[in-house]
Amino acid sequence: xxxxxxxxxxxxxxxxxxxxxxxxxxxxxxxxxxxxxxxxxxxxxxxxxxxxxxxxxxxxxxxxxxxxxxxxxxxxxxxxxxxxxxxxxxxxxxxxxxxxxxxxxxxxxxxxxx
Amino acid sequence: xxxxxxxxxxxxxxxxxxxxxxxxxxxxxxxxxxxxxxxxxxxxxxxxxxxxxxxxxxxxxxxxxxxxxxxxxxxxxxxxxxxxxxxxxxxxxxxxxxxxxxxxxxxxx
Numbered sequence: 613x614x615x616x617x618x619x620x621x622x623x624x625x626x627x628x629x630x631x632x633x634x635x636x637x638x639x640x641x642x643x644x645x646x647x648x649x650x651x652x653x654x655x656x657x658x659x660x661x662x663x664x665x666x667x668x669x670x671x672x673x674x675x676x677x678x679x680x681x682x683x684x685x686x687x688x689x690x691x692x693x694x695x696x697x698x699x700x701x702x703x704x705x706x707x708x709x710x711x712x713x714x715x716x717x718x719x720x721x722x723x724x725x726x
Numbered sequence: 727x728x729x730x731x732x733x734x735x736x737x738x739x740x741x742x743x744x745x746x747x748x749x750x751x752x753x754x755x756x757x758x759x760x761x762x763x764x765x766x767x768x769x770x771x772x773x774x775x776x777x778x779x780x781x782x783x784x785x786x787x788x789x790x791x792x793x794x795x796x797x798x799x800x801x802x803x804x805x806x807x808x809x810x811x812x813x814x815x816x817x818x819x820x821x822x823x824x825x826x827x828x829x830x831x832x833x834x835x
Contacts, residue, residue, distance in 0.1 A: 616768070647825075654730075654827035655769075655813070668822055702768065712757050712776070712817060717768035 614639065616705050616718035624724045630691040633721045635703035637684050643667070643708030644686040645715060646678060649700040661686050662708045690723075698725045728752045730826035732814050737832045738804055746799045746812050746829045754819020760788050760799045761813040763828065769813055772799070801831075809833045 617636045625631050637644050645668075646658040657670035661680035680686045684705075690697055700720045706713035729751045738744040750758070757776040761769040775781055775790035775797060787800040799812055811828040818824055 645823075652734075652827055655815075655823075655825040657822060657825075668820070670822075712774065712821075714759075714771045714774065715823070716771070717761075719768045 616703060616716055618701075618703055618718040618721050620721060621719065622722045622724075624726065625693050626726050627693055627695060629693050630689065631693060631723060633688045633690075633701055633703075633723075635686045635688070635705075635718055637686070637703075637705030638716055641705040641707055641716075642684050643706045643713070644680060644684065645704045645706075646686070646688050647702045647704065648672075649702055649720070650698075655702065658688065693725045695725050698723060728816075728818060728824050730814055730816060730824055732812075732826040732829045734827070735830045735832065737834060738801075740804055740806060740833055740835050742804050743800065743802050744804060744831065746801070746814075746831065748797045748799070748814035748826055750795050750797070750814070750816045750824070750826075752816045752818045752824055755792060756817040756819070756821055758788075758790055758797050759815045759817070759823070760797075761815065762810050763813060764810045772812075804833050806833050806835070 643662045645660040647655040660668040664680045675691045678688045702720045704715035704717045731749045760772040763769040773788040780789045785802045790797045813828045814826040815823045
């Protein structure tokens with residue numbers, strides 16, 4: 613079974629621009645969660661999508677948004693980029709059928725904002 | 727607020743045993759996860775505890791005490807490949823994962 617894939621792996625943008633990141637979950641998984649990881653901060657939860665609906669949301673500003681398609685692939689968008697948005701963005705997929713499902717992570721997208 | 731505490735960094739010797747602690751204060755508890763993350767790679771699942779006690783999986787064991795808000799990950803017979811960050815995460819009452827900042831484990835020969 614193929615794992616979780618994320619594209620692109622690396623991205624460099626400038627302040628004020630916007631960016632779209634993509635995540636393809638493990639086949640059969642219907643839940644996709646997005647996280648921001650920065651040194652010393654750990655993983656910060658952005659949002660979770662299940663069957664094309666946002667099921668849970670973290671405490672991030674509205675500049676961070678996402679969506680999920682019918683094939684469970686998900687995209688995350690960040691508008692009006694700020695320097696502080698530089699981070700590793702990870703997505704994780706799970707079956708979504710149980711609240712204690714194990715999450716399987718993709719390799720992440722390293723975003724650098726200049 | 728919700729809080730997960732782990733040591734920032736630990737050093738151990740190849741072949742030895744190391745215990746990585748995690749304490750938590752969360753709104754509700756529906757289980758605790760441990761993940762391993764090698765530098766530049768994705769976190770990978772190690773263990774899940776929801777009941778008190780010790781769960782053993784080969785060289786790795788995880789312990790939970792819900793009354794104390796405490797867990798530890800025990801790594802035995804350390805190998806160089808165990809050098810990684812170890813992440814503790816708690817599933818709160820809303821079934822949202824709350825993550826610790828991770829413990830960077832350095833293994834020396």
